[in-house]
Amino acid sequence: MSFLDPAAIRLERREEQPPTLSIAGDLFFNVKIRQAFPLSFESRYITFFDQEDEYLGIVADPEACDEDTCRIIRDEIEWRYFRPRIERVLEMEGRGGTSIFSVETDRGAVKIPMRDLREGMMELSPGRILITDEHGNRYEIPDLDRLDRRSRRLIRRLI
Amino acid sequence: MPLLSKIPNELYSLLRTRFPADADKAELIFACRTDLAPDGRIQESMLLVTRRHLAVATLSDGQWSLTHSLPLVDITGLNVEPLVGASALMAKVDGREIRLLRYSHAVAQDMSDAVESLLHLIGPDGSPDHTEPVIEDPVPDWSSREAHLRTFRRLWAFCLPHWRTLVIAMAVTIVASAIDLLPPYLTMILVDQVLVDMSTYMYLPLIVALLAVSRIVHTGVTVVSGRMLAVLGDRLAFDARSELLNVLQLLPLKYYDMQQTGGLMARIARDAKSIHYFWIDFAPQVIQQGLLVIGMTAVLFYLNWELAFLVLIPIPAIIFASIHIKRYLMWFYGRSWDSWATFFERVNDALAGIRVVKIFAQEKRQSRDMHLENEKVFTAERNIHVRSRTVRPLLAFIVSVGGLLVWWYGGRQVQSAEMTIGMLMAFFLYLSMFYNPVQQLTSMADWIPEMMTAITRTFEVIDSPIEDYTPGETVDVPRFEGRLELQDVNFGYVAHQPVLKGINLHVEPGEMIGLVGHSGAGKSTLIKLMCRFYDVDGGGILIDGIDVRRMDLMQLRSQIGYVEQDPFLFSGSVTDNIRFGNREASREEIIEAAINANAHEFIVKLPDGYDTPVGERGGRLSGGERQRVAIARAILHDPRILILDEPTSALDLETEKKIQEALGRLMEGRTTLAIAHRLSTLRDADRLLVLKNGEPVELGTHEELLNRQGEYYRLVQLHTNVSSIVGVEG
Numbered sequence: 001m002s003f004l005d006p007a008a009i010r011l012e013r014r015e016e017q018p019p020t021l022s023i024a025g026d027l028f029f030n031v032k033i034r035q036a037f038p039l040s041f042e043s044r045y046i047t048f049f050d051q052e053d054e055y056l057g058i059v060a061d062p063e064a065c066d067e068d069t070c071r072i073i074r075d076e077i078e079w080r081y082f083r084p085r086i087e088r089v090l091e092m093e094g095r096g097g098t099s100i101f102s103v104e105t106d107r108g109a110v111k112i113p114m115r116d117l118r119e120g121m122m123e124l125s126p127g128r129i130l131i132t133d134e135h136g137n138r139y140e141i142p143d144l145d146r147l148d149r150r151s152r153r154l155i156r157r158l159i
Numbered sequence: 160m161p162l163l164s165k166i167p168n169e170l171y172s173l174l175r176t177r178f179p180a181d182a183d184k185a186e187l188i189f190a191c192r193t194d195l196a197p198d199g200r201i202q203e204s205m206l207l208v209t210r211r212h213l214a215v216a217t218l219s220d221g222q223w224s225l226t227h228s229l230p231l232v233d234i235t236g237l238n239v240e241p242l243v244g245a246s247a248l249m250a251k252v253d254g255r256e257i258r259l260l261r262y263s264h265a266v267a268q269d270m271s272d273a274v275e276s277l278l279h280l281i282g283p284d285g286s287p288d289h290t291e292p293v294i295e296d297p298v299p300d301w302s303s304r305e306a307h308l309r310t311f312r313r314l315w316a317f318c319l320p321h322w323r324t325l326v327i328a329m330a331v332t333i334v335a336s337a338i339d340l341l342p343p344y345l346t347m348i349l350v351d352q353v354l355v356d357m358s359t360y361m362y363l364p365l366i367v368a369l370l371a372v373s374r375i376v377h378t379g380v381t382v383v384s385g386r387m388l389a390v391l392g393d394r395l396a397f398d399a400r401s402e403l404l405n406v407l408q409l410l411p412l413k414y415y416d417m418q419q420t421g422g423l424m425a426r427i428a429r430d431a432k433s434i435h436y437f438w439i440d441f442a443p444q445v446i447q448q449g450l451l452v453i454g455m456t457a458v459l460f461y462l463n464w465e466l467a468f469l470v471l472i473p474i475p476a477i478i479f480a481s482i483h484i485k486r487y488l489m490w491f492y493g494r495s496w497d498s499w500a501t502f503f504e505r506v507n508d509a510l511a512g513i514r515v516v517k518i519f520a521q522e523k524r525q526s527r528d529m530h531l532e533n534e535k536v537f538t539a540e541r542n543i544h545v546r547s548r549t550v551r552p553l554l555a556f557i558v559s560v561g562g563l564l565v566w567w568y569g570g571r572q573v574q575s576a577e578m579t580i581g582m583l584m585a586f587f588l589y590l591s592m593f594y595n596p597v598q599q600l601t602s603m604a605d606w607i608p609e610m611m612t613a614i615t616r617t618f619e620v621i622d623s624p625i626e627d628y629t630p631g632e633t634v635d636v637p638r639f640e641g642r643l644e645l646q647d648v649n650f651g652y653v654a655h656q657p658v659l660k661g662i663n664l665h666v667e668p669g670e671m672i673g674l675v676g677h678s679g680a681g682k683s684t685l686i687k688l689m690c691r692f693y694d695v696d697g698g699g700i701l702i703d704g705i706d707v708r709r710m711d712l713m714q715l716r717s718q719i720g721y722v723e724q725d726p727f728l729f730s731g732s733v734t735d736n737i738r739f740g741n742r743e744a745s746r747e748e749i750i751e752a753a754i755n756a757n758a759h760e761f762i763v764k765l766p767d768g769y770d771t772p773v774g775e776r777g778g779r780l781s782g783g784e785r786q787r788v789a790i791a792r793a794i795l796h797d798p799r800i801l802i803l804d805e806p807t808s809a810l811d812l813e814t815e816k817k818i819q820e821a822l823g824r825l826m827e828g829r830t831t832l833a834i835a836h837r838l839s840t841l842r843d844a845d846r847l848l849v850l851k852n853g854e855p856v857e858l859g860t861h862e863e864l865l866n867r868q869g870e871y872y873r874l875v876q877l878h879t880n881v882s883s884i885v886g887v888e889g
Contacts (some may be wrong), residue, residue: 002754036763039770055760060747063617
């Protein structure tokens, strides 16, 4: 069986420490949690690695785990994957070959410098845009249609 | 290529007199043009085959003569002897080899095809009487001059589905041309009949309004026709690209063996666009400007025929000058393009190799070299600009001569009251509109060859024969058991240079056969035949007792899996690549396949996991990672027969082990043919087929063959001397 049974796993965590995973009674400390499809299917297919970064297993539907485990998975994913969601595009200016977007995200206002717009903007699915700035930071527009008109116009010009 | 080349009439009558017995059989079965005379001169020659004879004709001092003529029944063999820089066609007659003709590489493929067809006809067993002429469906030869008409017909066929739009757009264009003629005429009425008399002043607003209306209507009509033609042109370019893209997927692999990918890309991107230019820029312009010239000439003659003649005087000079100026400048433009190309090449080189430049302390020399190229660019650019600034005013002067003539002659007619001032003004207005279309039409003549070449190239690809996906009567085999038989398989890429000879093999379902042999032994060729990228020349390949040539090609290939030596991944995500052969696969299935291919772990460690873009050709993954993604792809494809080309390159032990494990899982329960390079694979194979120069020399298990101490034993010895891990080079 390649997938772990959600009922057989349990995550625990003490304060700010990495969580401990028990798989059918076996304990693994300081586990790392990663998504198998971080861009196309975030809510499912969660993988676990031990502290040596050795692969432990994958669970297809984390929602089927107990509530605490589920919450810890969500927190860990939130902790590992930093990808602010853009809520508003304030303005765009060009400065010597670099385009700078001033945006408001769910994690605060930020300026996104981009060298190569073609490389840096990727439409993951219609209306869902992933932006990678020149430092490699990533931002996401989950649904372009839900941005205000001005923001939409600024982004549409580029994709 | 057509096997039946056109032959000169003179040669045809020569054949008739020489072989009257053939005349009642009426025809040449084929004629193939070659480019060397038997004595090696570069001279047109022909290989001719009638129902009963084979002849070679050569052109010498403008006269055709037959250098060889042999009855087909006497020829017991034909073969191509590769020479250096050329080839020779040899015939065997009464046990003697006869050198029929020589030819350069330029016609090698045609000749090979010809010889292949000829083999059916020669010798006592040849049956020319009841053999239909062996002529392949000729692929239209788009490169010839006669092809231009055909190109036009094809262009029209392309446009046919949209003929309504085209007709309306053209009609609107014609209306626009007609409206263009109106304002000068109205001006004449205004000057001669309205402005001269106080009593007719009330018509002034009417005429001005008419002028305004004509301008407004003209603008509107131009916008409408422009938009219609723009959409139509883009639609046609889209259609052409779509057809090209479809055909490119369906063309047989051997087509790609002969083409450079870059050239094909250019066809898709640029040449298909030329169809757009034809319908958008060229055809409407020619019609509009042509109609304007005709219309204005008619009006000018109607107004005053003597003056109209004077207007026409500078026309030949304008046409002549336009053509020559353009050609003259084109030469300089050509030099400028060359110098820019060299300049970029040089700069690109210098920048790409900057590390080498610095290590060898050659910065100054590089700068000097680039400076020289820069100077060449300067000279070329200066030449163009200085000249174009000289010749264009000269052209303008020629154009102004018409005006001077009209002033002189028209002025005299006005003085003598033979002509009104209004008419003279109308003449000037028409004049200003007249020479421009003439110049434009002239310069368009220069576009034609360039545009036609591009359009022709597009059709050349579209009309290439595609693979025969469903042969006449196909046998439906939805799921193979996996029994494989090779029966006396013979094959050569070039006719009569066999690469595989007499291969016989019987493979049971689930069995694994390792193919072993030196480089060039024919292992890869055998694999290409299995996938039906090529068809065998002799014998047959049978799956579950059915010849692969009787199967639907899609059905056949969908059940064959192929893991290449250096697998090709498409740009897209890891997921996209794994499910390439099975688009319906669920995420669970994708993950299962990746786990079985030992790829899952490295994939989920990538920051974007299965969503990671692999880059162009999978360039963002390492060699071992690409291999494993390709194995996962093959596992998900779930083929009944697996073809495996093991990588020769050494990977680290850990990766090697993972790949071996993955391959083991992939091969489970499937009939496998593997080009084996590693000892471990060789040992695991149920049997090994050893090939040497395209012939099978040994067949047996690893141990059996080692004990036999033959070819396989030598290969293994050689290999263990070279390396302990990577196997026999293939």
